[in-house]
Amino acid sequence: MEHMGVEPGRLSFSWISSAESTKFVEVVKDVTATVKALGPNNNFKKAAKVA
Amino acid sequence: MLGYIDKIREISKRLLDEGRVDMIIGFRKGTIPMMNEPCFVKNSGELSTLVWDSNCGINLANYLTDRKEKIGIVAKGCDSRNIVTHIIENKIKREKLVIIGIPCKGMIDKRKVAGMFENGIDDITEEDNILRVKSRGVETSLKKSDLLQENCELCIHRNPVIYDELAGPLVEEQKDVDRYADVRRIEAMTAPEKWEYFKDLISPCIRCYACRNACPLCYCPTCFVDESRPQWCGKGQDEIDTRTFHFLRAYHCAGRCTDCGACERACPVGIKVRQFTSKLNKDCLDMFGWEAGLSPDQRPPLDTYKPADPGDFIK
Numbered sequence: 001m002e003h004m005g006v007e008p009g010r011l012s013f014s015w016i017s018s019a020e021s022t023k024f025v026e027v028v029k030d031v032t033a034t035v036k037a038l039g040p041n042n043n044f045k046k047a048a049k050v051a
Numbered sequence: 052m053l054g055y056i057d058k059i060r061e062i063s064k065r066l067l068d069e070g071r072v073d074m075i076i077g078f079r080k081g082t083i084p085m086m087n088e089p090c091f092v093k094n095s096g097e098l099s100t101l102v103w104d105s106n107c108g109i110n111l112a113n114y115l116t117d118r119k120e121k122i123g124i125v126a127k128g129c130d131s132r133n134i135v136t137h138i139i140e141n142k143i144k145r146e147k148l149v150i151i152g153i154p155c156k157g158m159i160d161k162r163k164v165a166g167m168f169e170n171g172i173d174d175i176t177e178e179d180n181i182l183r184v185k186s187r188g189v190e191t192s193l194k195k196s197d198l199l200q201e202n203c204e205l206c207i208h209r210n211p212v213i214y215d216e217l218a219g220p221l222v223e224e225q226k227d228v229d230r231y232a233d234v235r236r237i238e239a240m241t242a243p244e245k246w247e248y249f250k251d252l253i254s255p256c257i258r259c260y261a262c263r264n265a266c267p268l269c270y271c272p273t274c275f276v277d278e279s280r281p282q283w284c285g286k287g288q289d290e291i292d293t294r295t296f297h298f299l300r301a302y303h304c305a306g307r308c309t310d311c312g313a314c315e316r317a318c319p320v321g322i323k324v325r326q327f328t329s330k331l332n333k334d335c336l337d338m339f340g341w342e343a344g345l346s347p348d349q350r351p352p353l354d355t356y357k358p359a360d361p362g363d364f365i366k
């Protein structure tokens with residue numbers, strides 16, 4: 001995806017077992033922070049159609 | 052390459068007469084120059100319609116999907132790799148096929164040639180490496196090797212990887228080809244530059260789906276772009292919808308694309324759609340040492356797990 005211009009960090013992958021609640025929290029915090037830092041995703045926003 | 056046709060007809064006649072196949076899938080002359088079209092020959096009386104020259108860039112593996120007949124199929128290097136992919140993906144049974152292998156020397160880029168003649172092309176003939184183009188009564192000779200499709204210029208599997216008969220002696224494979232210069236050029240860009248690059252690349256797209264239809268990999272009964280409930284992707288020429296289509300088309304080809312160039316050849320507005328799949332092909336090679344369709348006995352990287360698979364992107 002990054003090759004096609006999606007900013008690095010906007011897409012994340014992780015492997016978390018249902019028993020790894022702490023890891024889940026960490027990853028969610030991490031991802032949220034990274035995405036917030038990138039700001040809104042204006043790239044994939046469709047322009048509003050004027051009727 | 053021209054000499055192949057006698058051999059193709061001879062093999063086809065034998066296969067049809069002996070009842071080993073119900074039909075031959077090959078090429079016949081198209082209605083306009085440089086546009087040979089696929090054809091199905093069912094009895095040996097019609098074999099004279101078959102042709103072979105450097106305008107057979109369409110990928111015939113596309114016509115095998117889910118067929119039940121016994122088929123003789125003419126296959127260049129890339130076609131044969133897509134046949135292998137079809138076999139791996141259970142889209143055709145090996146036993147149903149007699150593969151007539153074509154050691155290929157590349158197909159000509161019809162856009163490059165057409166672009167050189169503003170008066171249009173009346174006829175084109177070839178002899179070894181020479182193309183003779185007739186335009187308004189004037190004949191021009193060109194060197195075929197200067198006018199190959201890009202994927203053929205970069206091809207390192209010209210000989211069929213799987214075949215039962217051969218239409219001619221195997222050809223020498225090209226060596227030291229830098230297959231991924233374009234991909235590296237894009238890799239070097241920043242994220243916004245990449246975004247703009249692909250935006251420009253697909254801006255002429257009219258969403259005709261010729262690229263999808265020409266590709267042997269795209270055989271789903273209902274393509275995600277045609278679904279309306281739910282509608283995964285808008286159907287107009289909205290920039291984001293078009294981009295979604297191209298992203299997803301490319302991803303569906305990951306680990307399967309043989310770089311046959313049929314998609315690019317089919318596009319009526321000349322979009323270089325291989326720019327998407329080339330990156331995936333390069334990644335498959337770098338990360339998994341994989342090139343699609345080389346052997347029916349190897350499973351593709353997306354349906355196997357190996358402990359050495361790269362996993363750094365997973366947190």
Ligand code: SF4
Nearest residue numbers: 266308310311312314
């Ligand atoms: S994506 Fe294009 S180059 Fe790749 S297999 Fe399909 S038609 Fe051929």
Ligand code: SF4
Nearest residue numbers: 256257259260262318
């Ligand atoms: S063939 Fe060309 S115009 Fe048609 S959908 Fe594909 S890229 Fe777009």
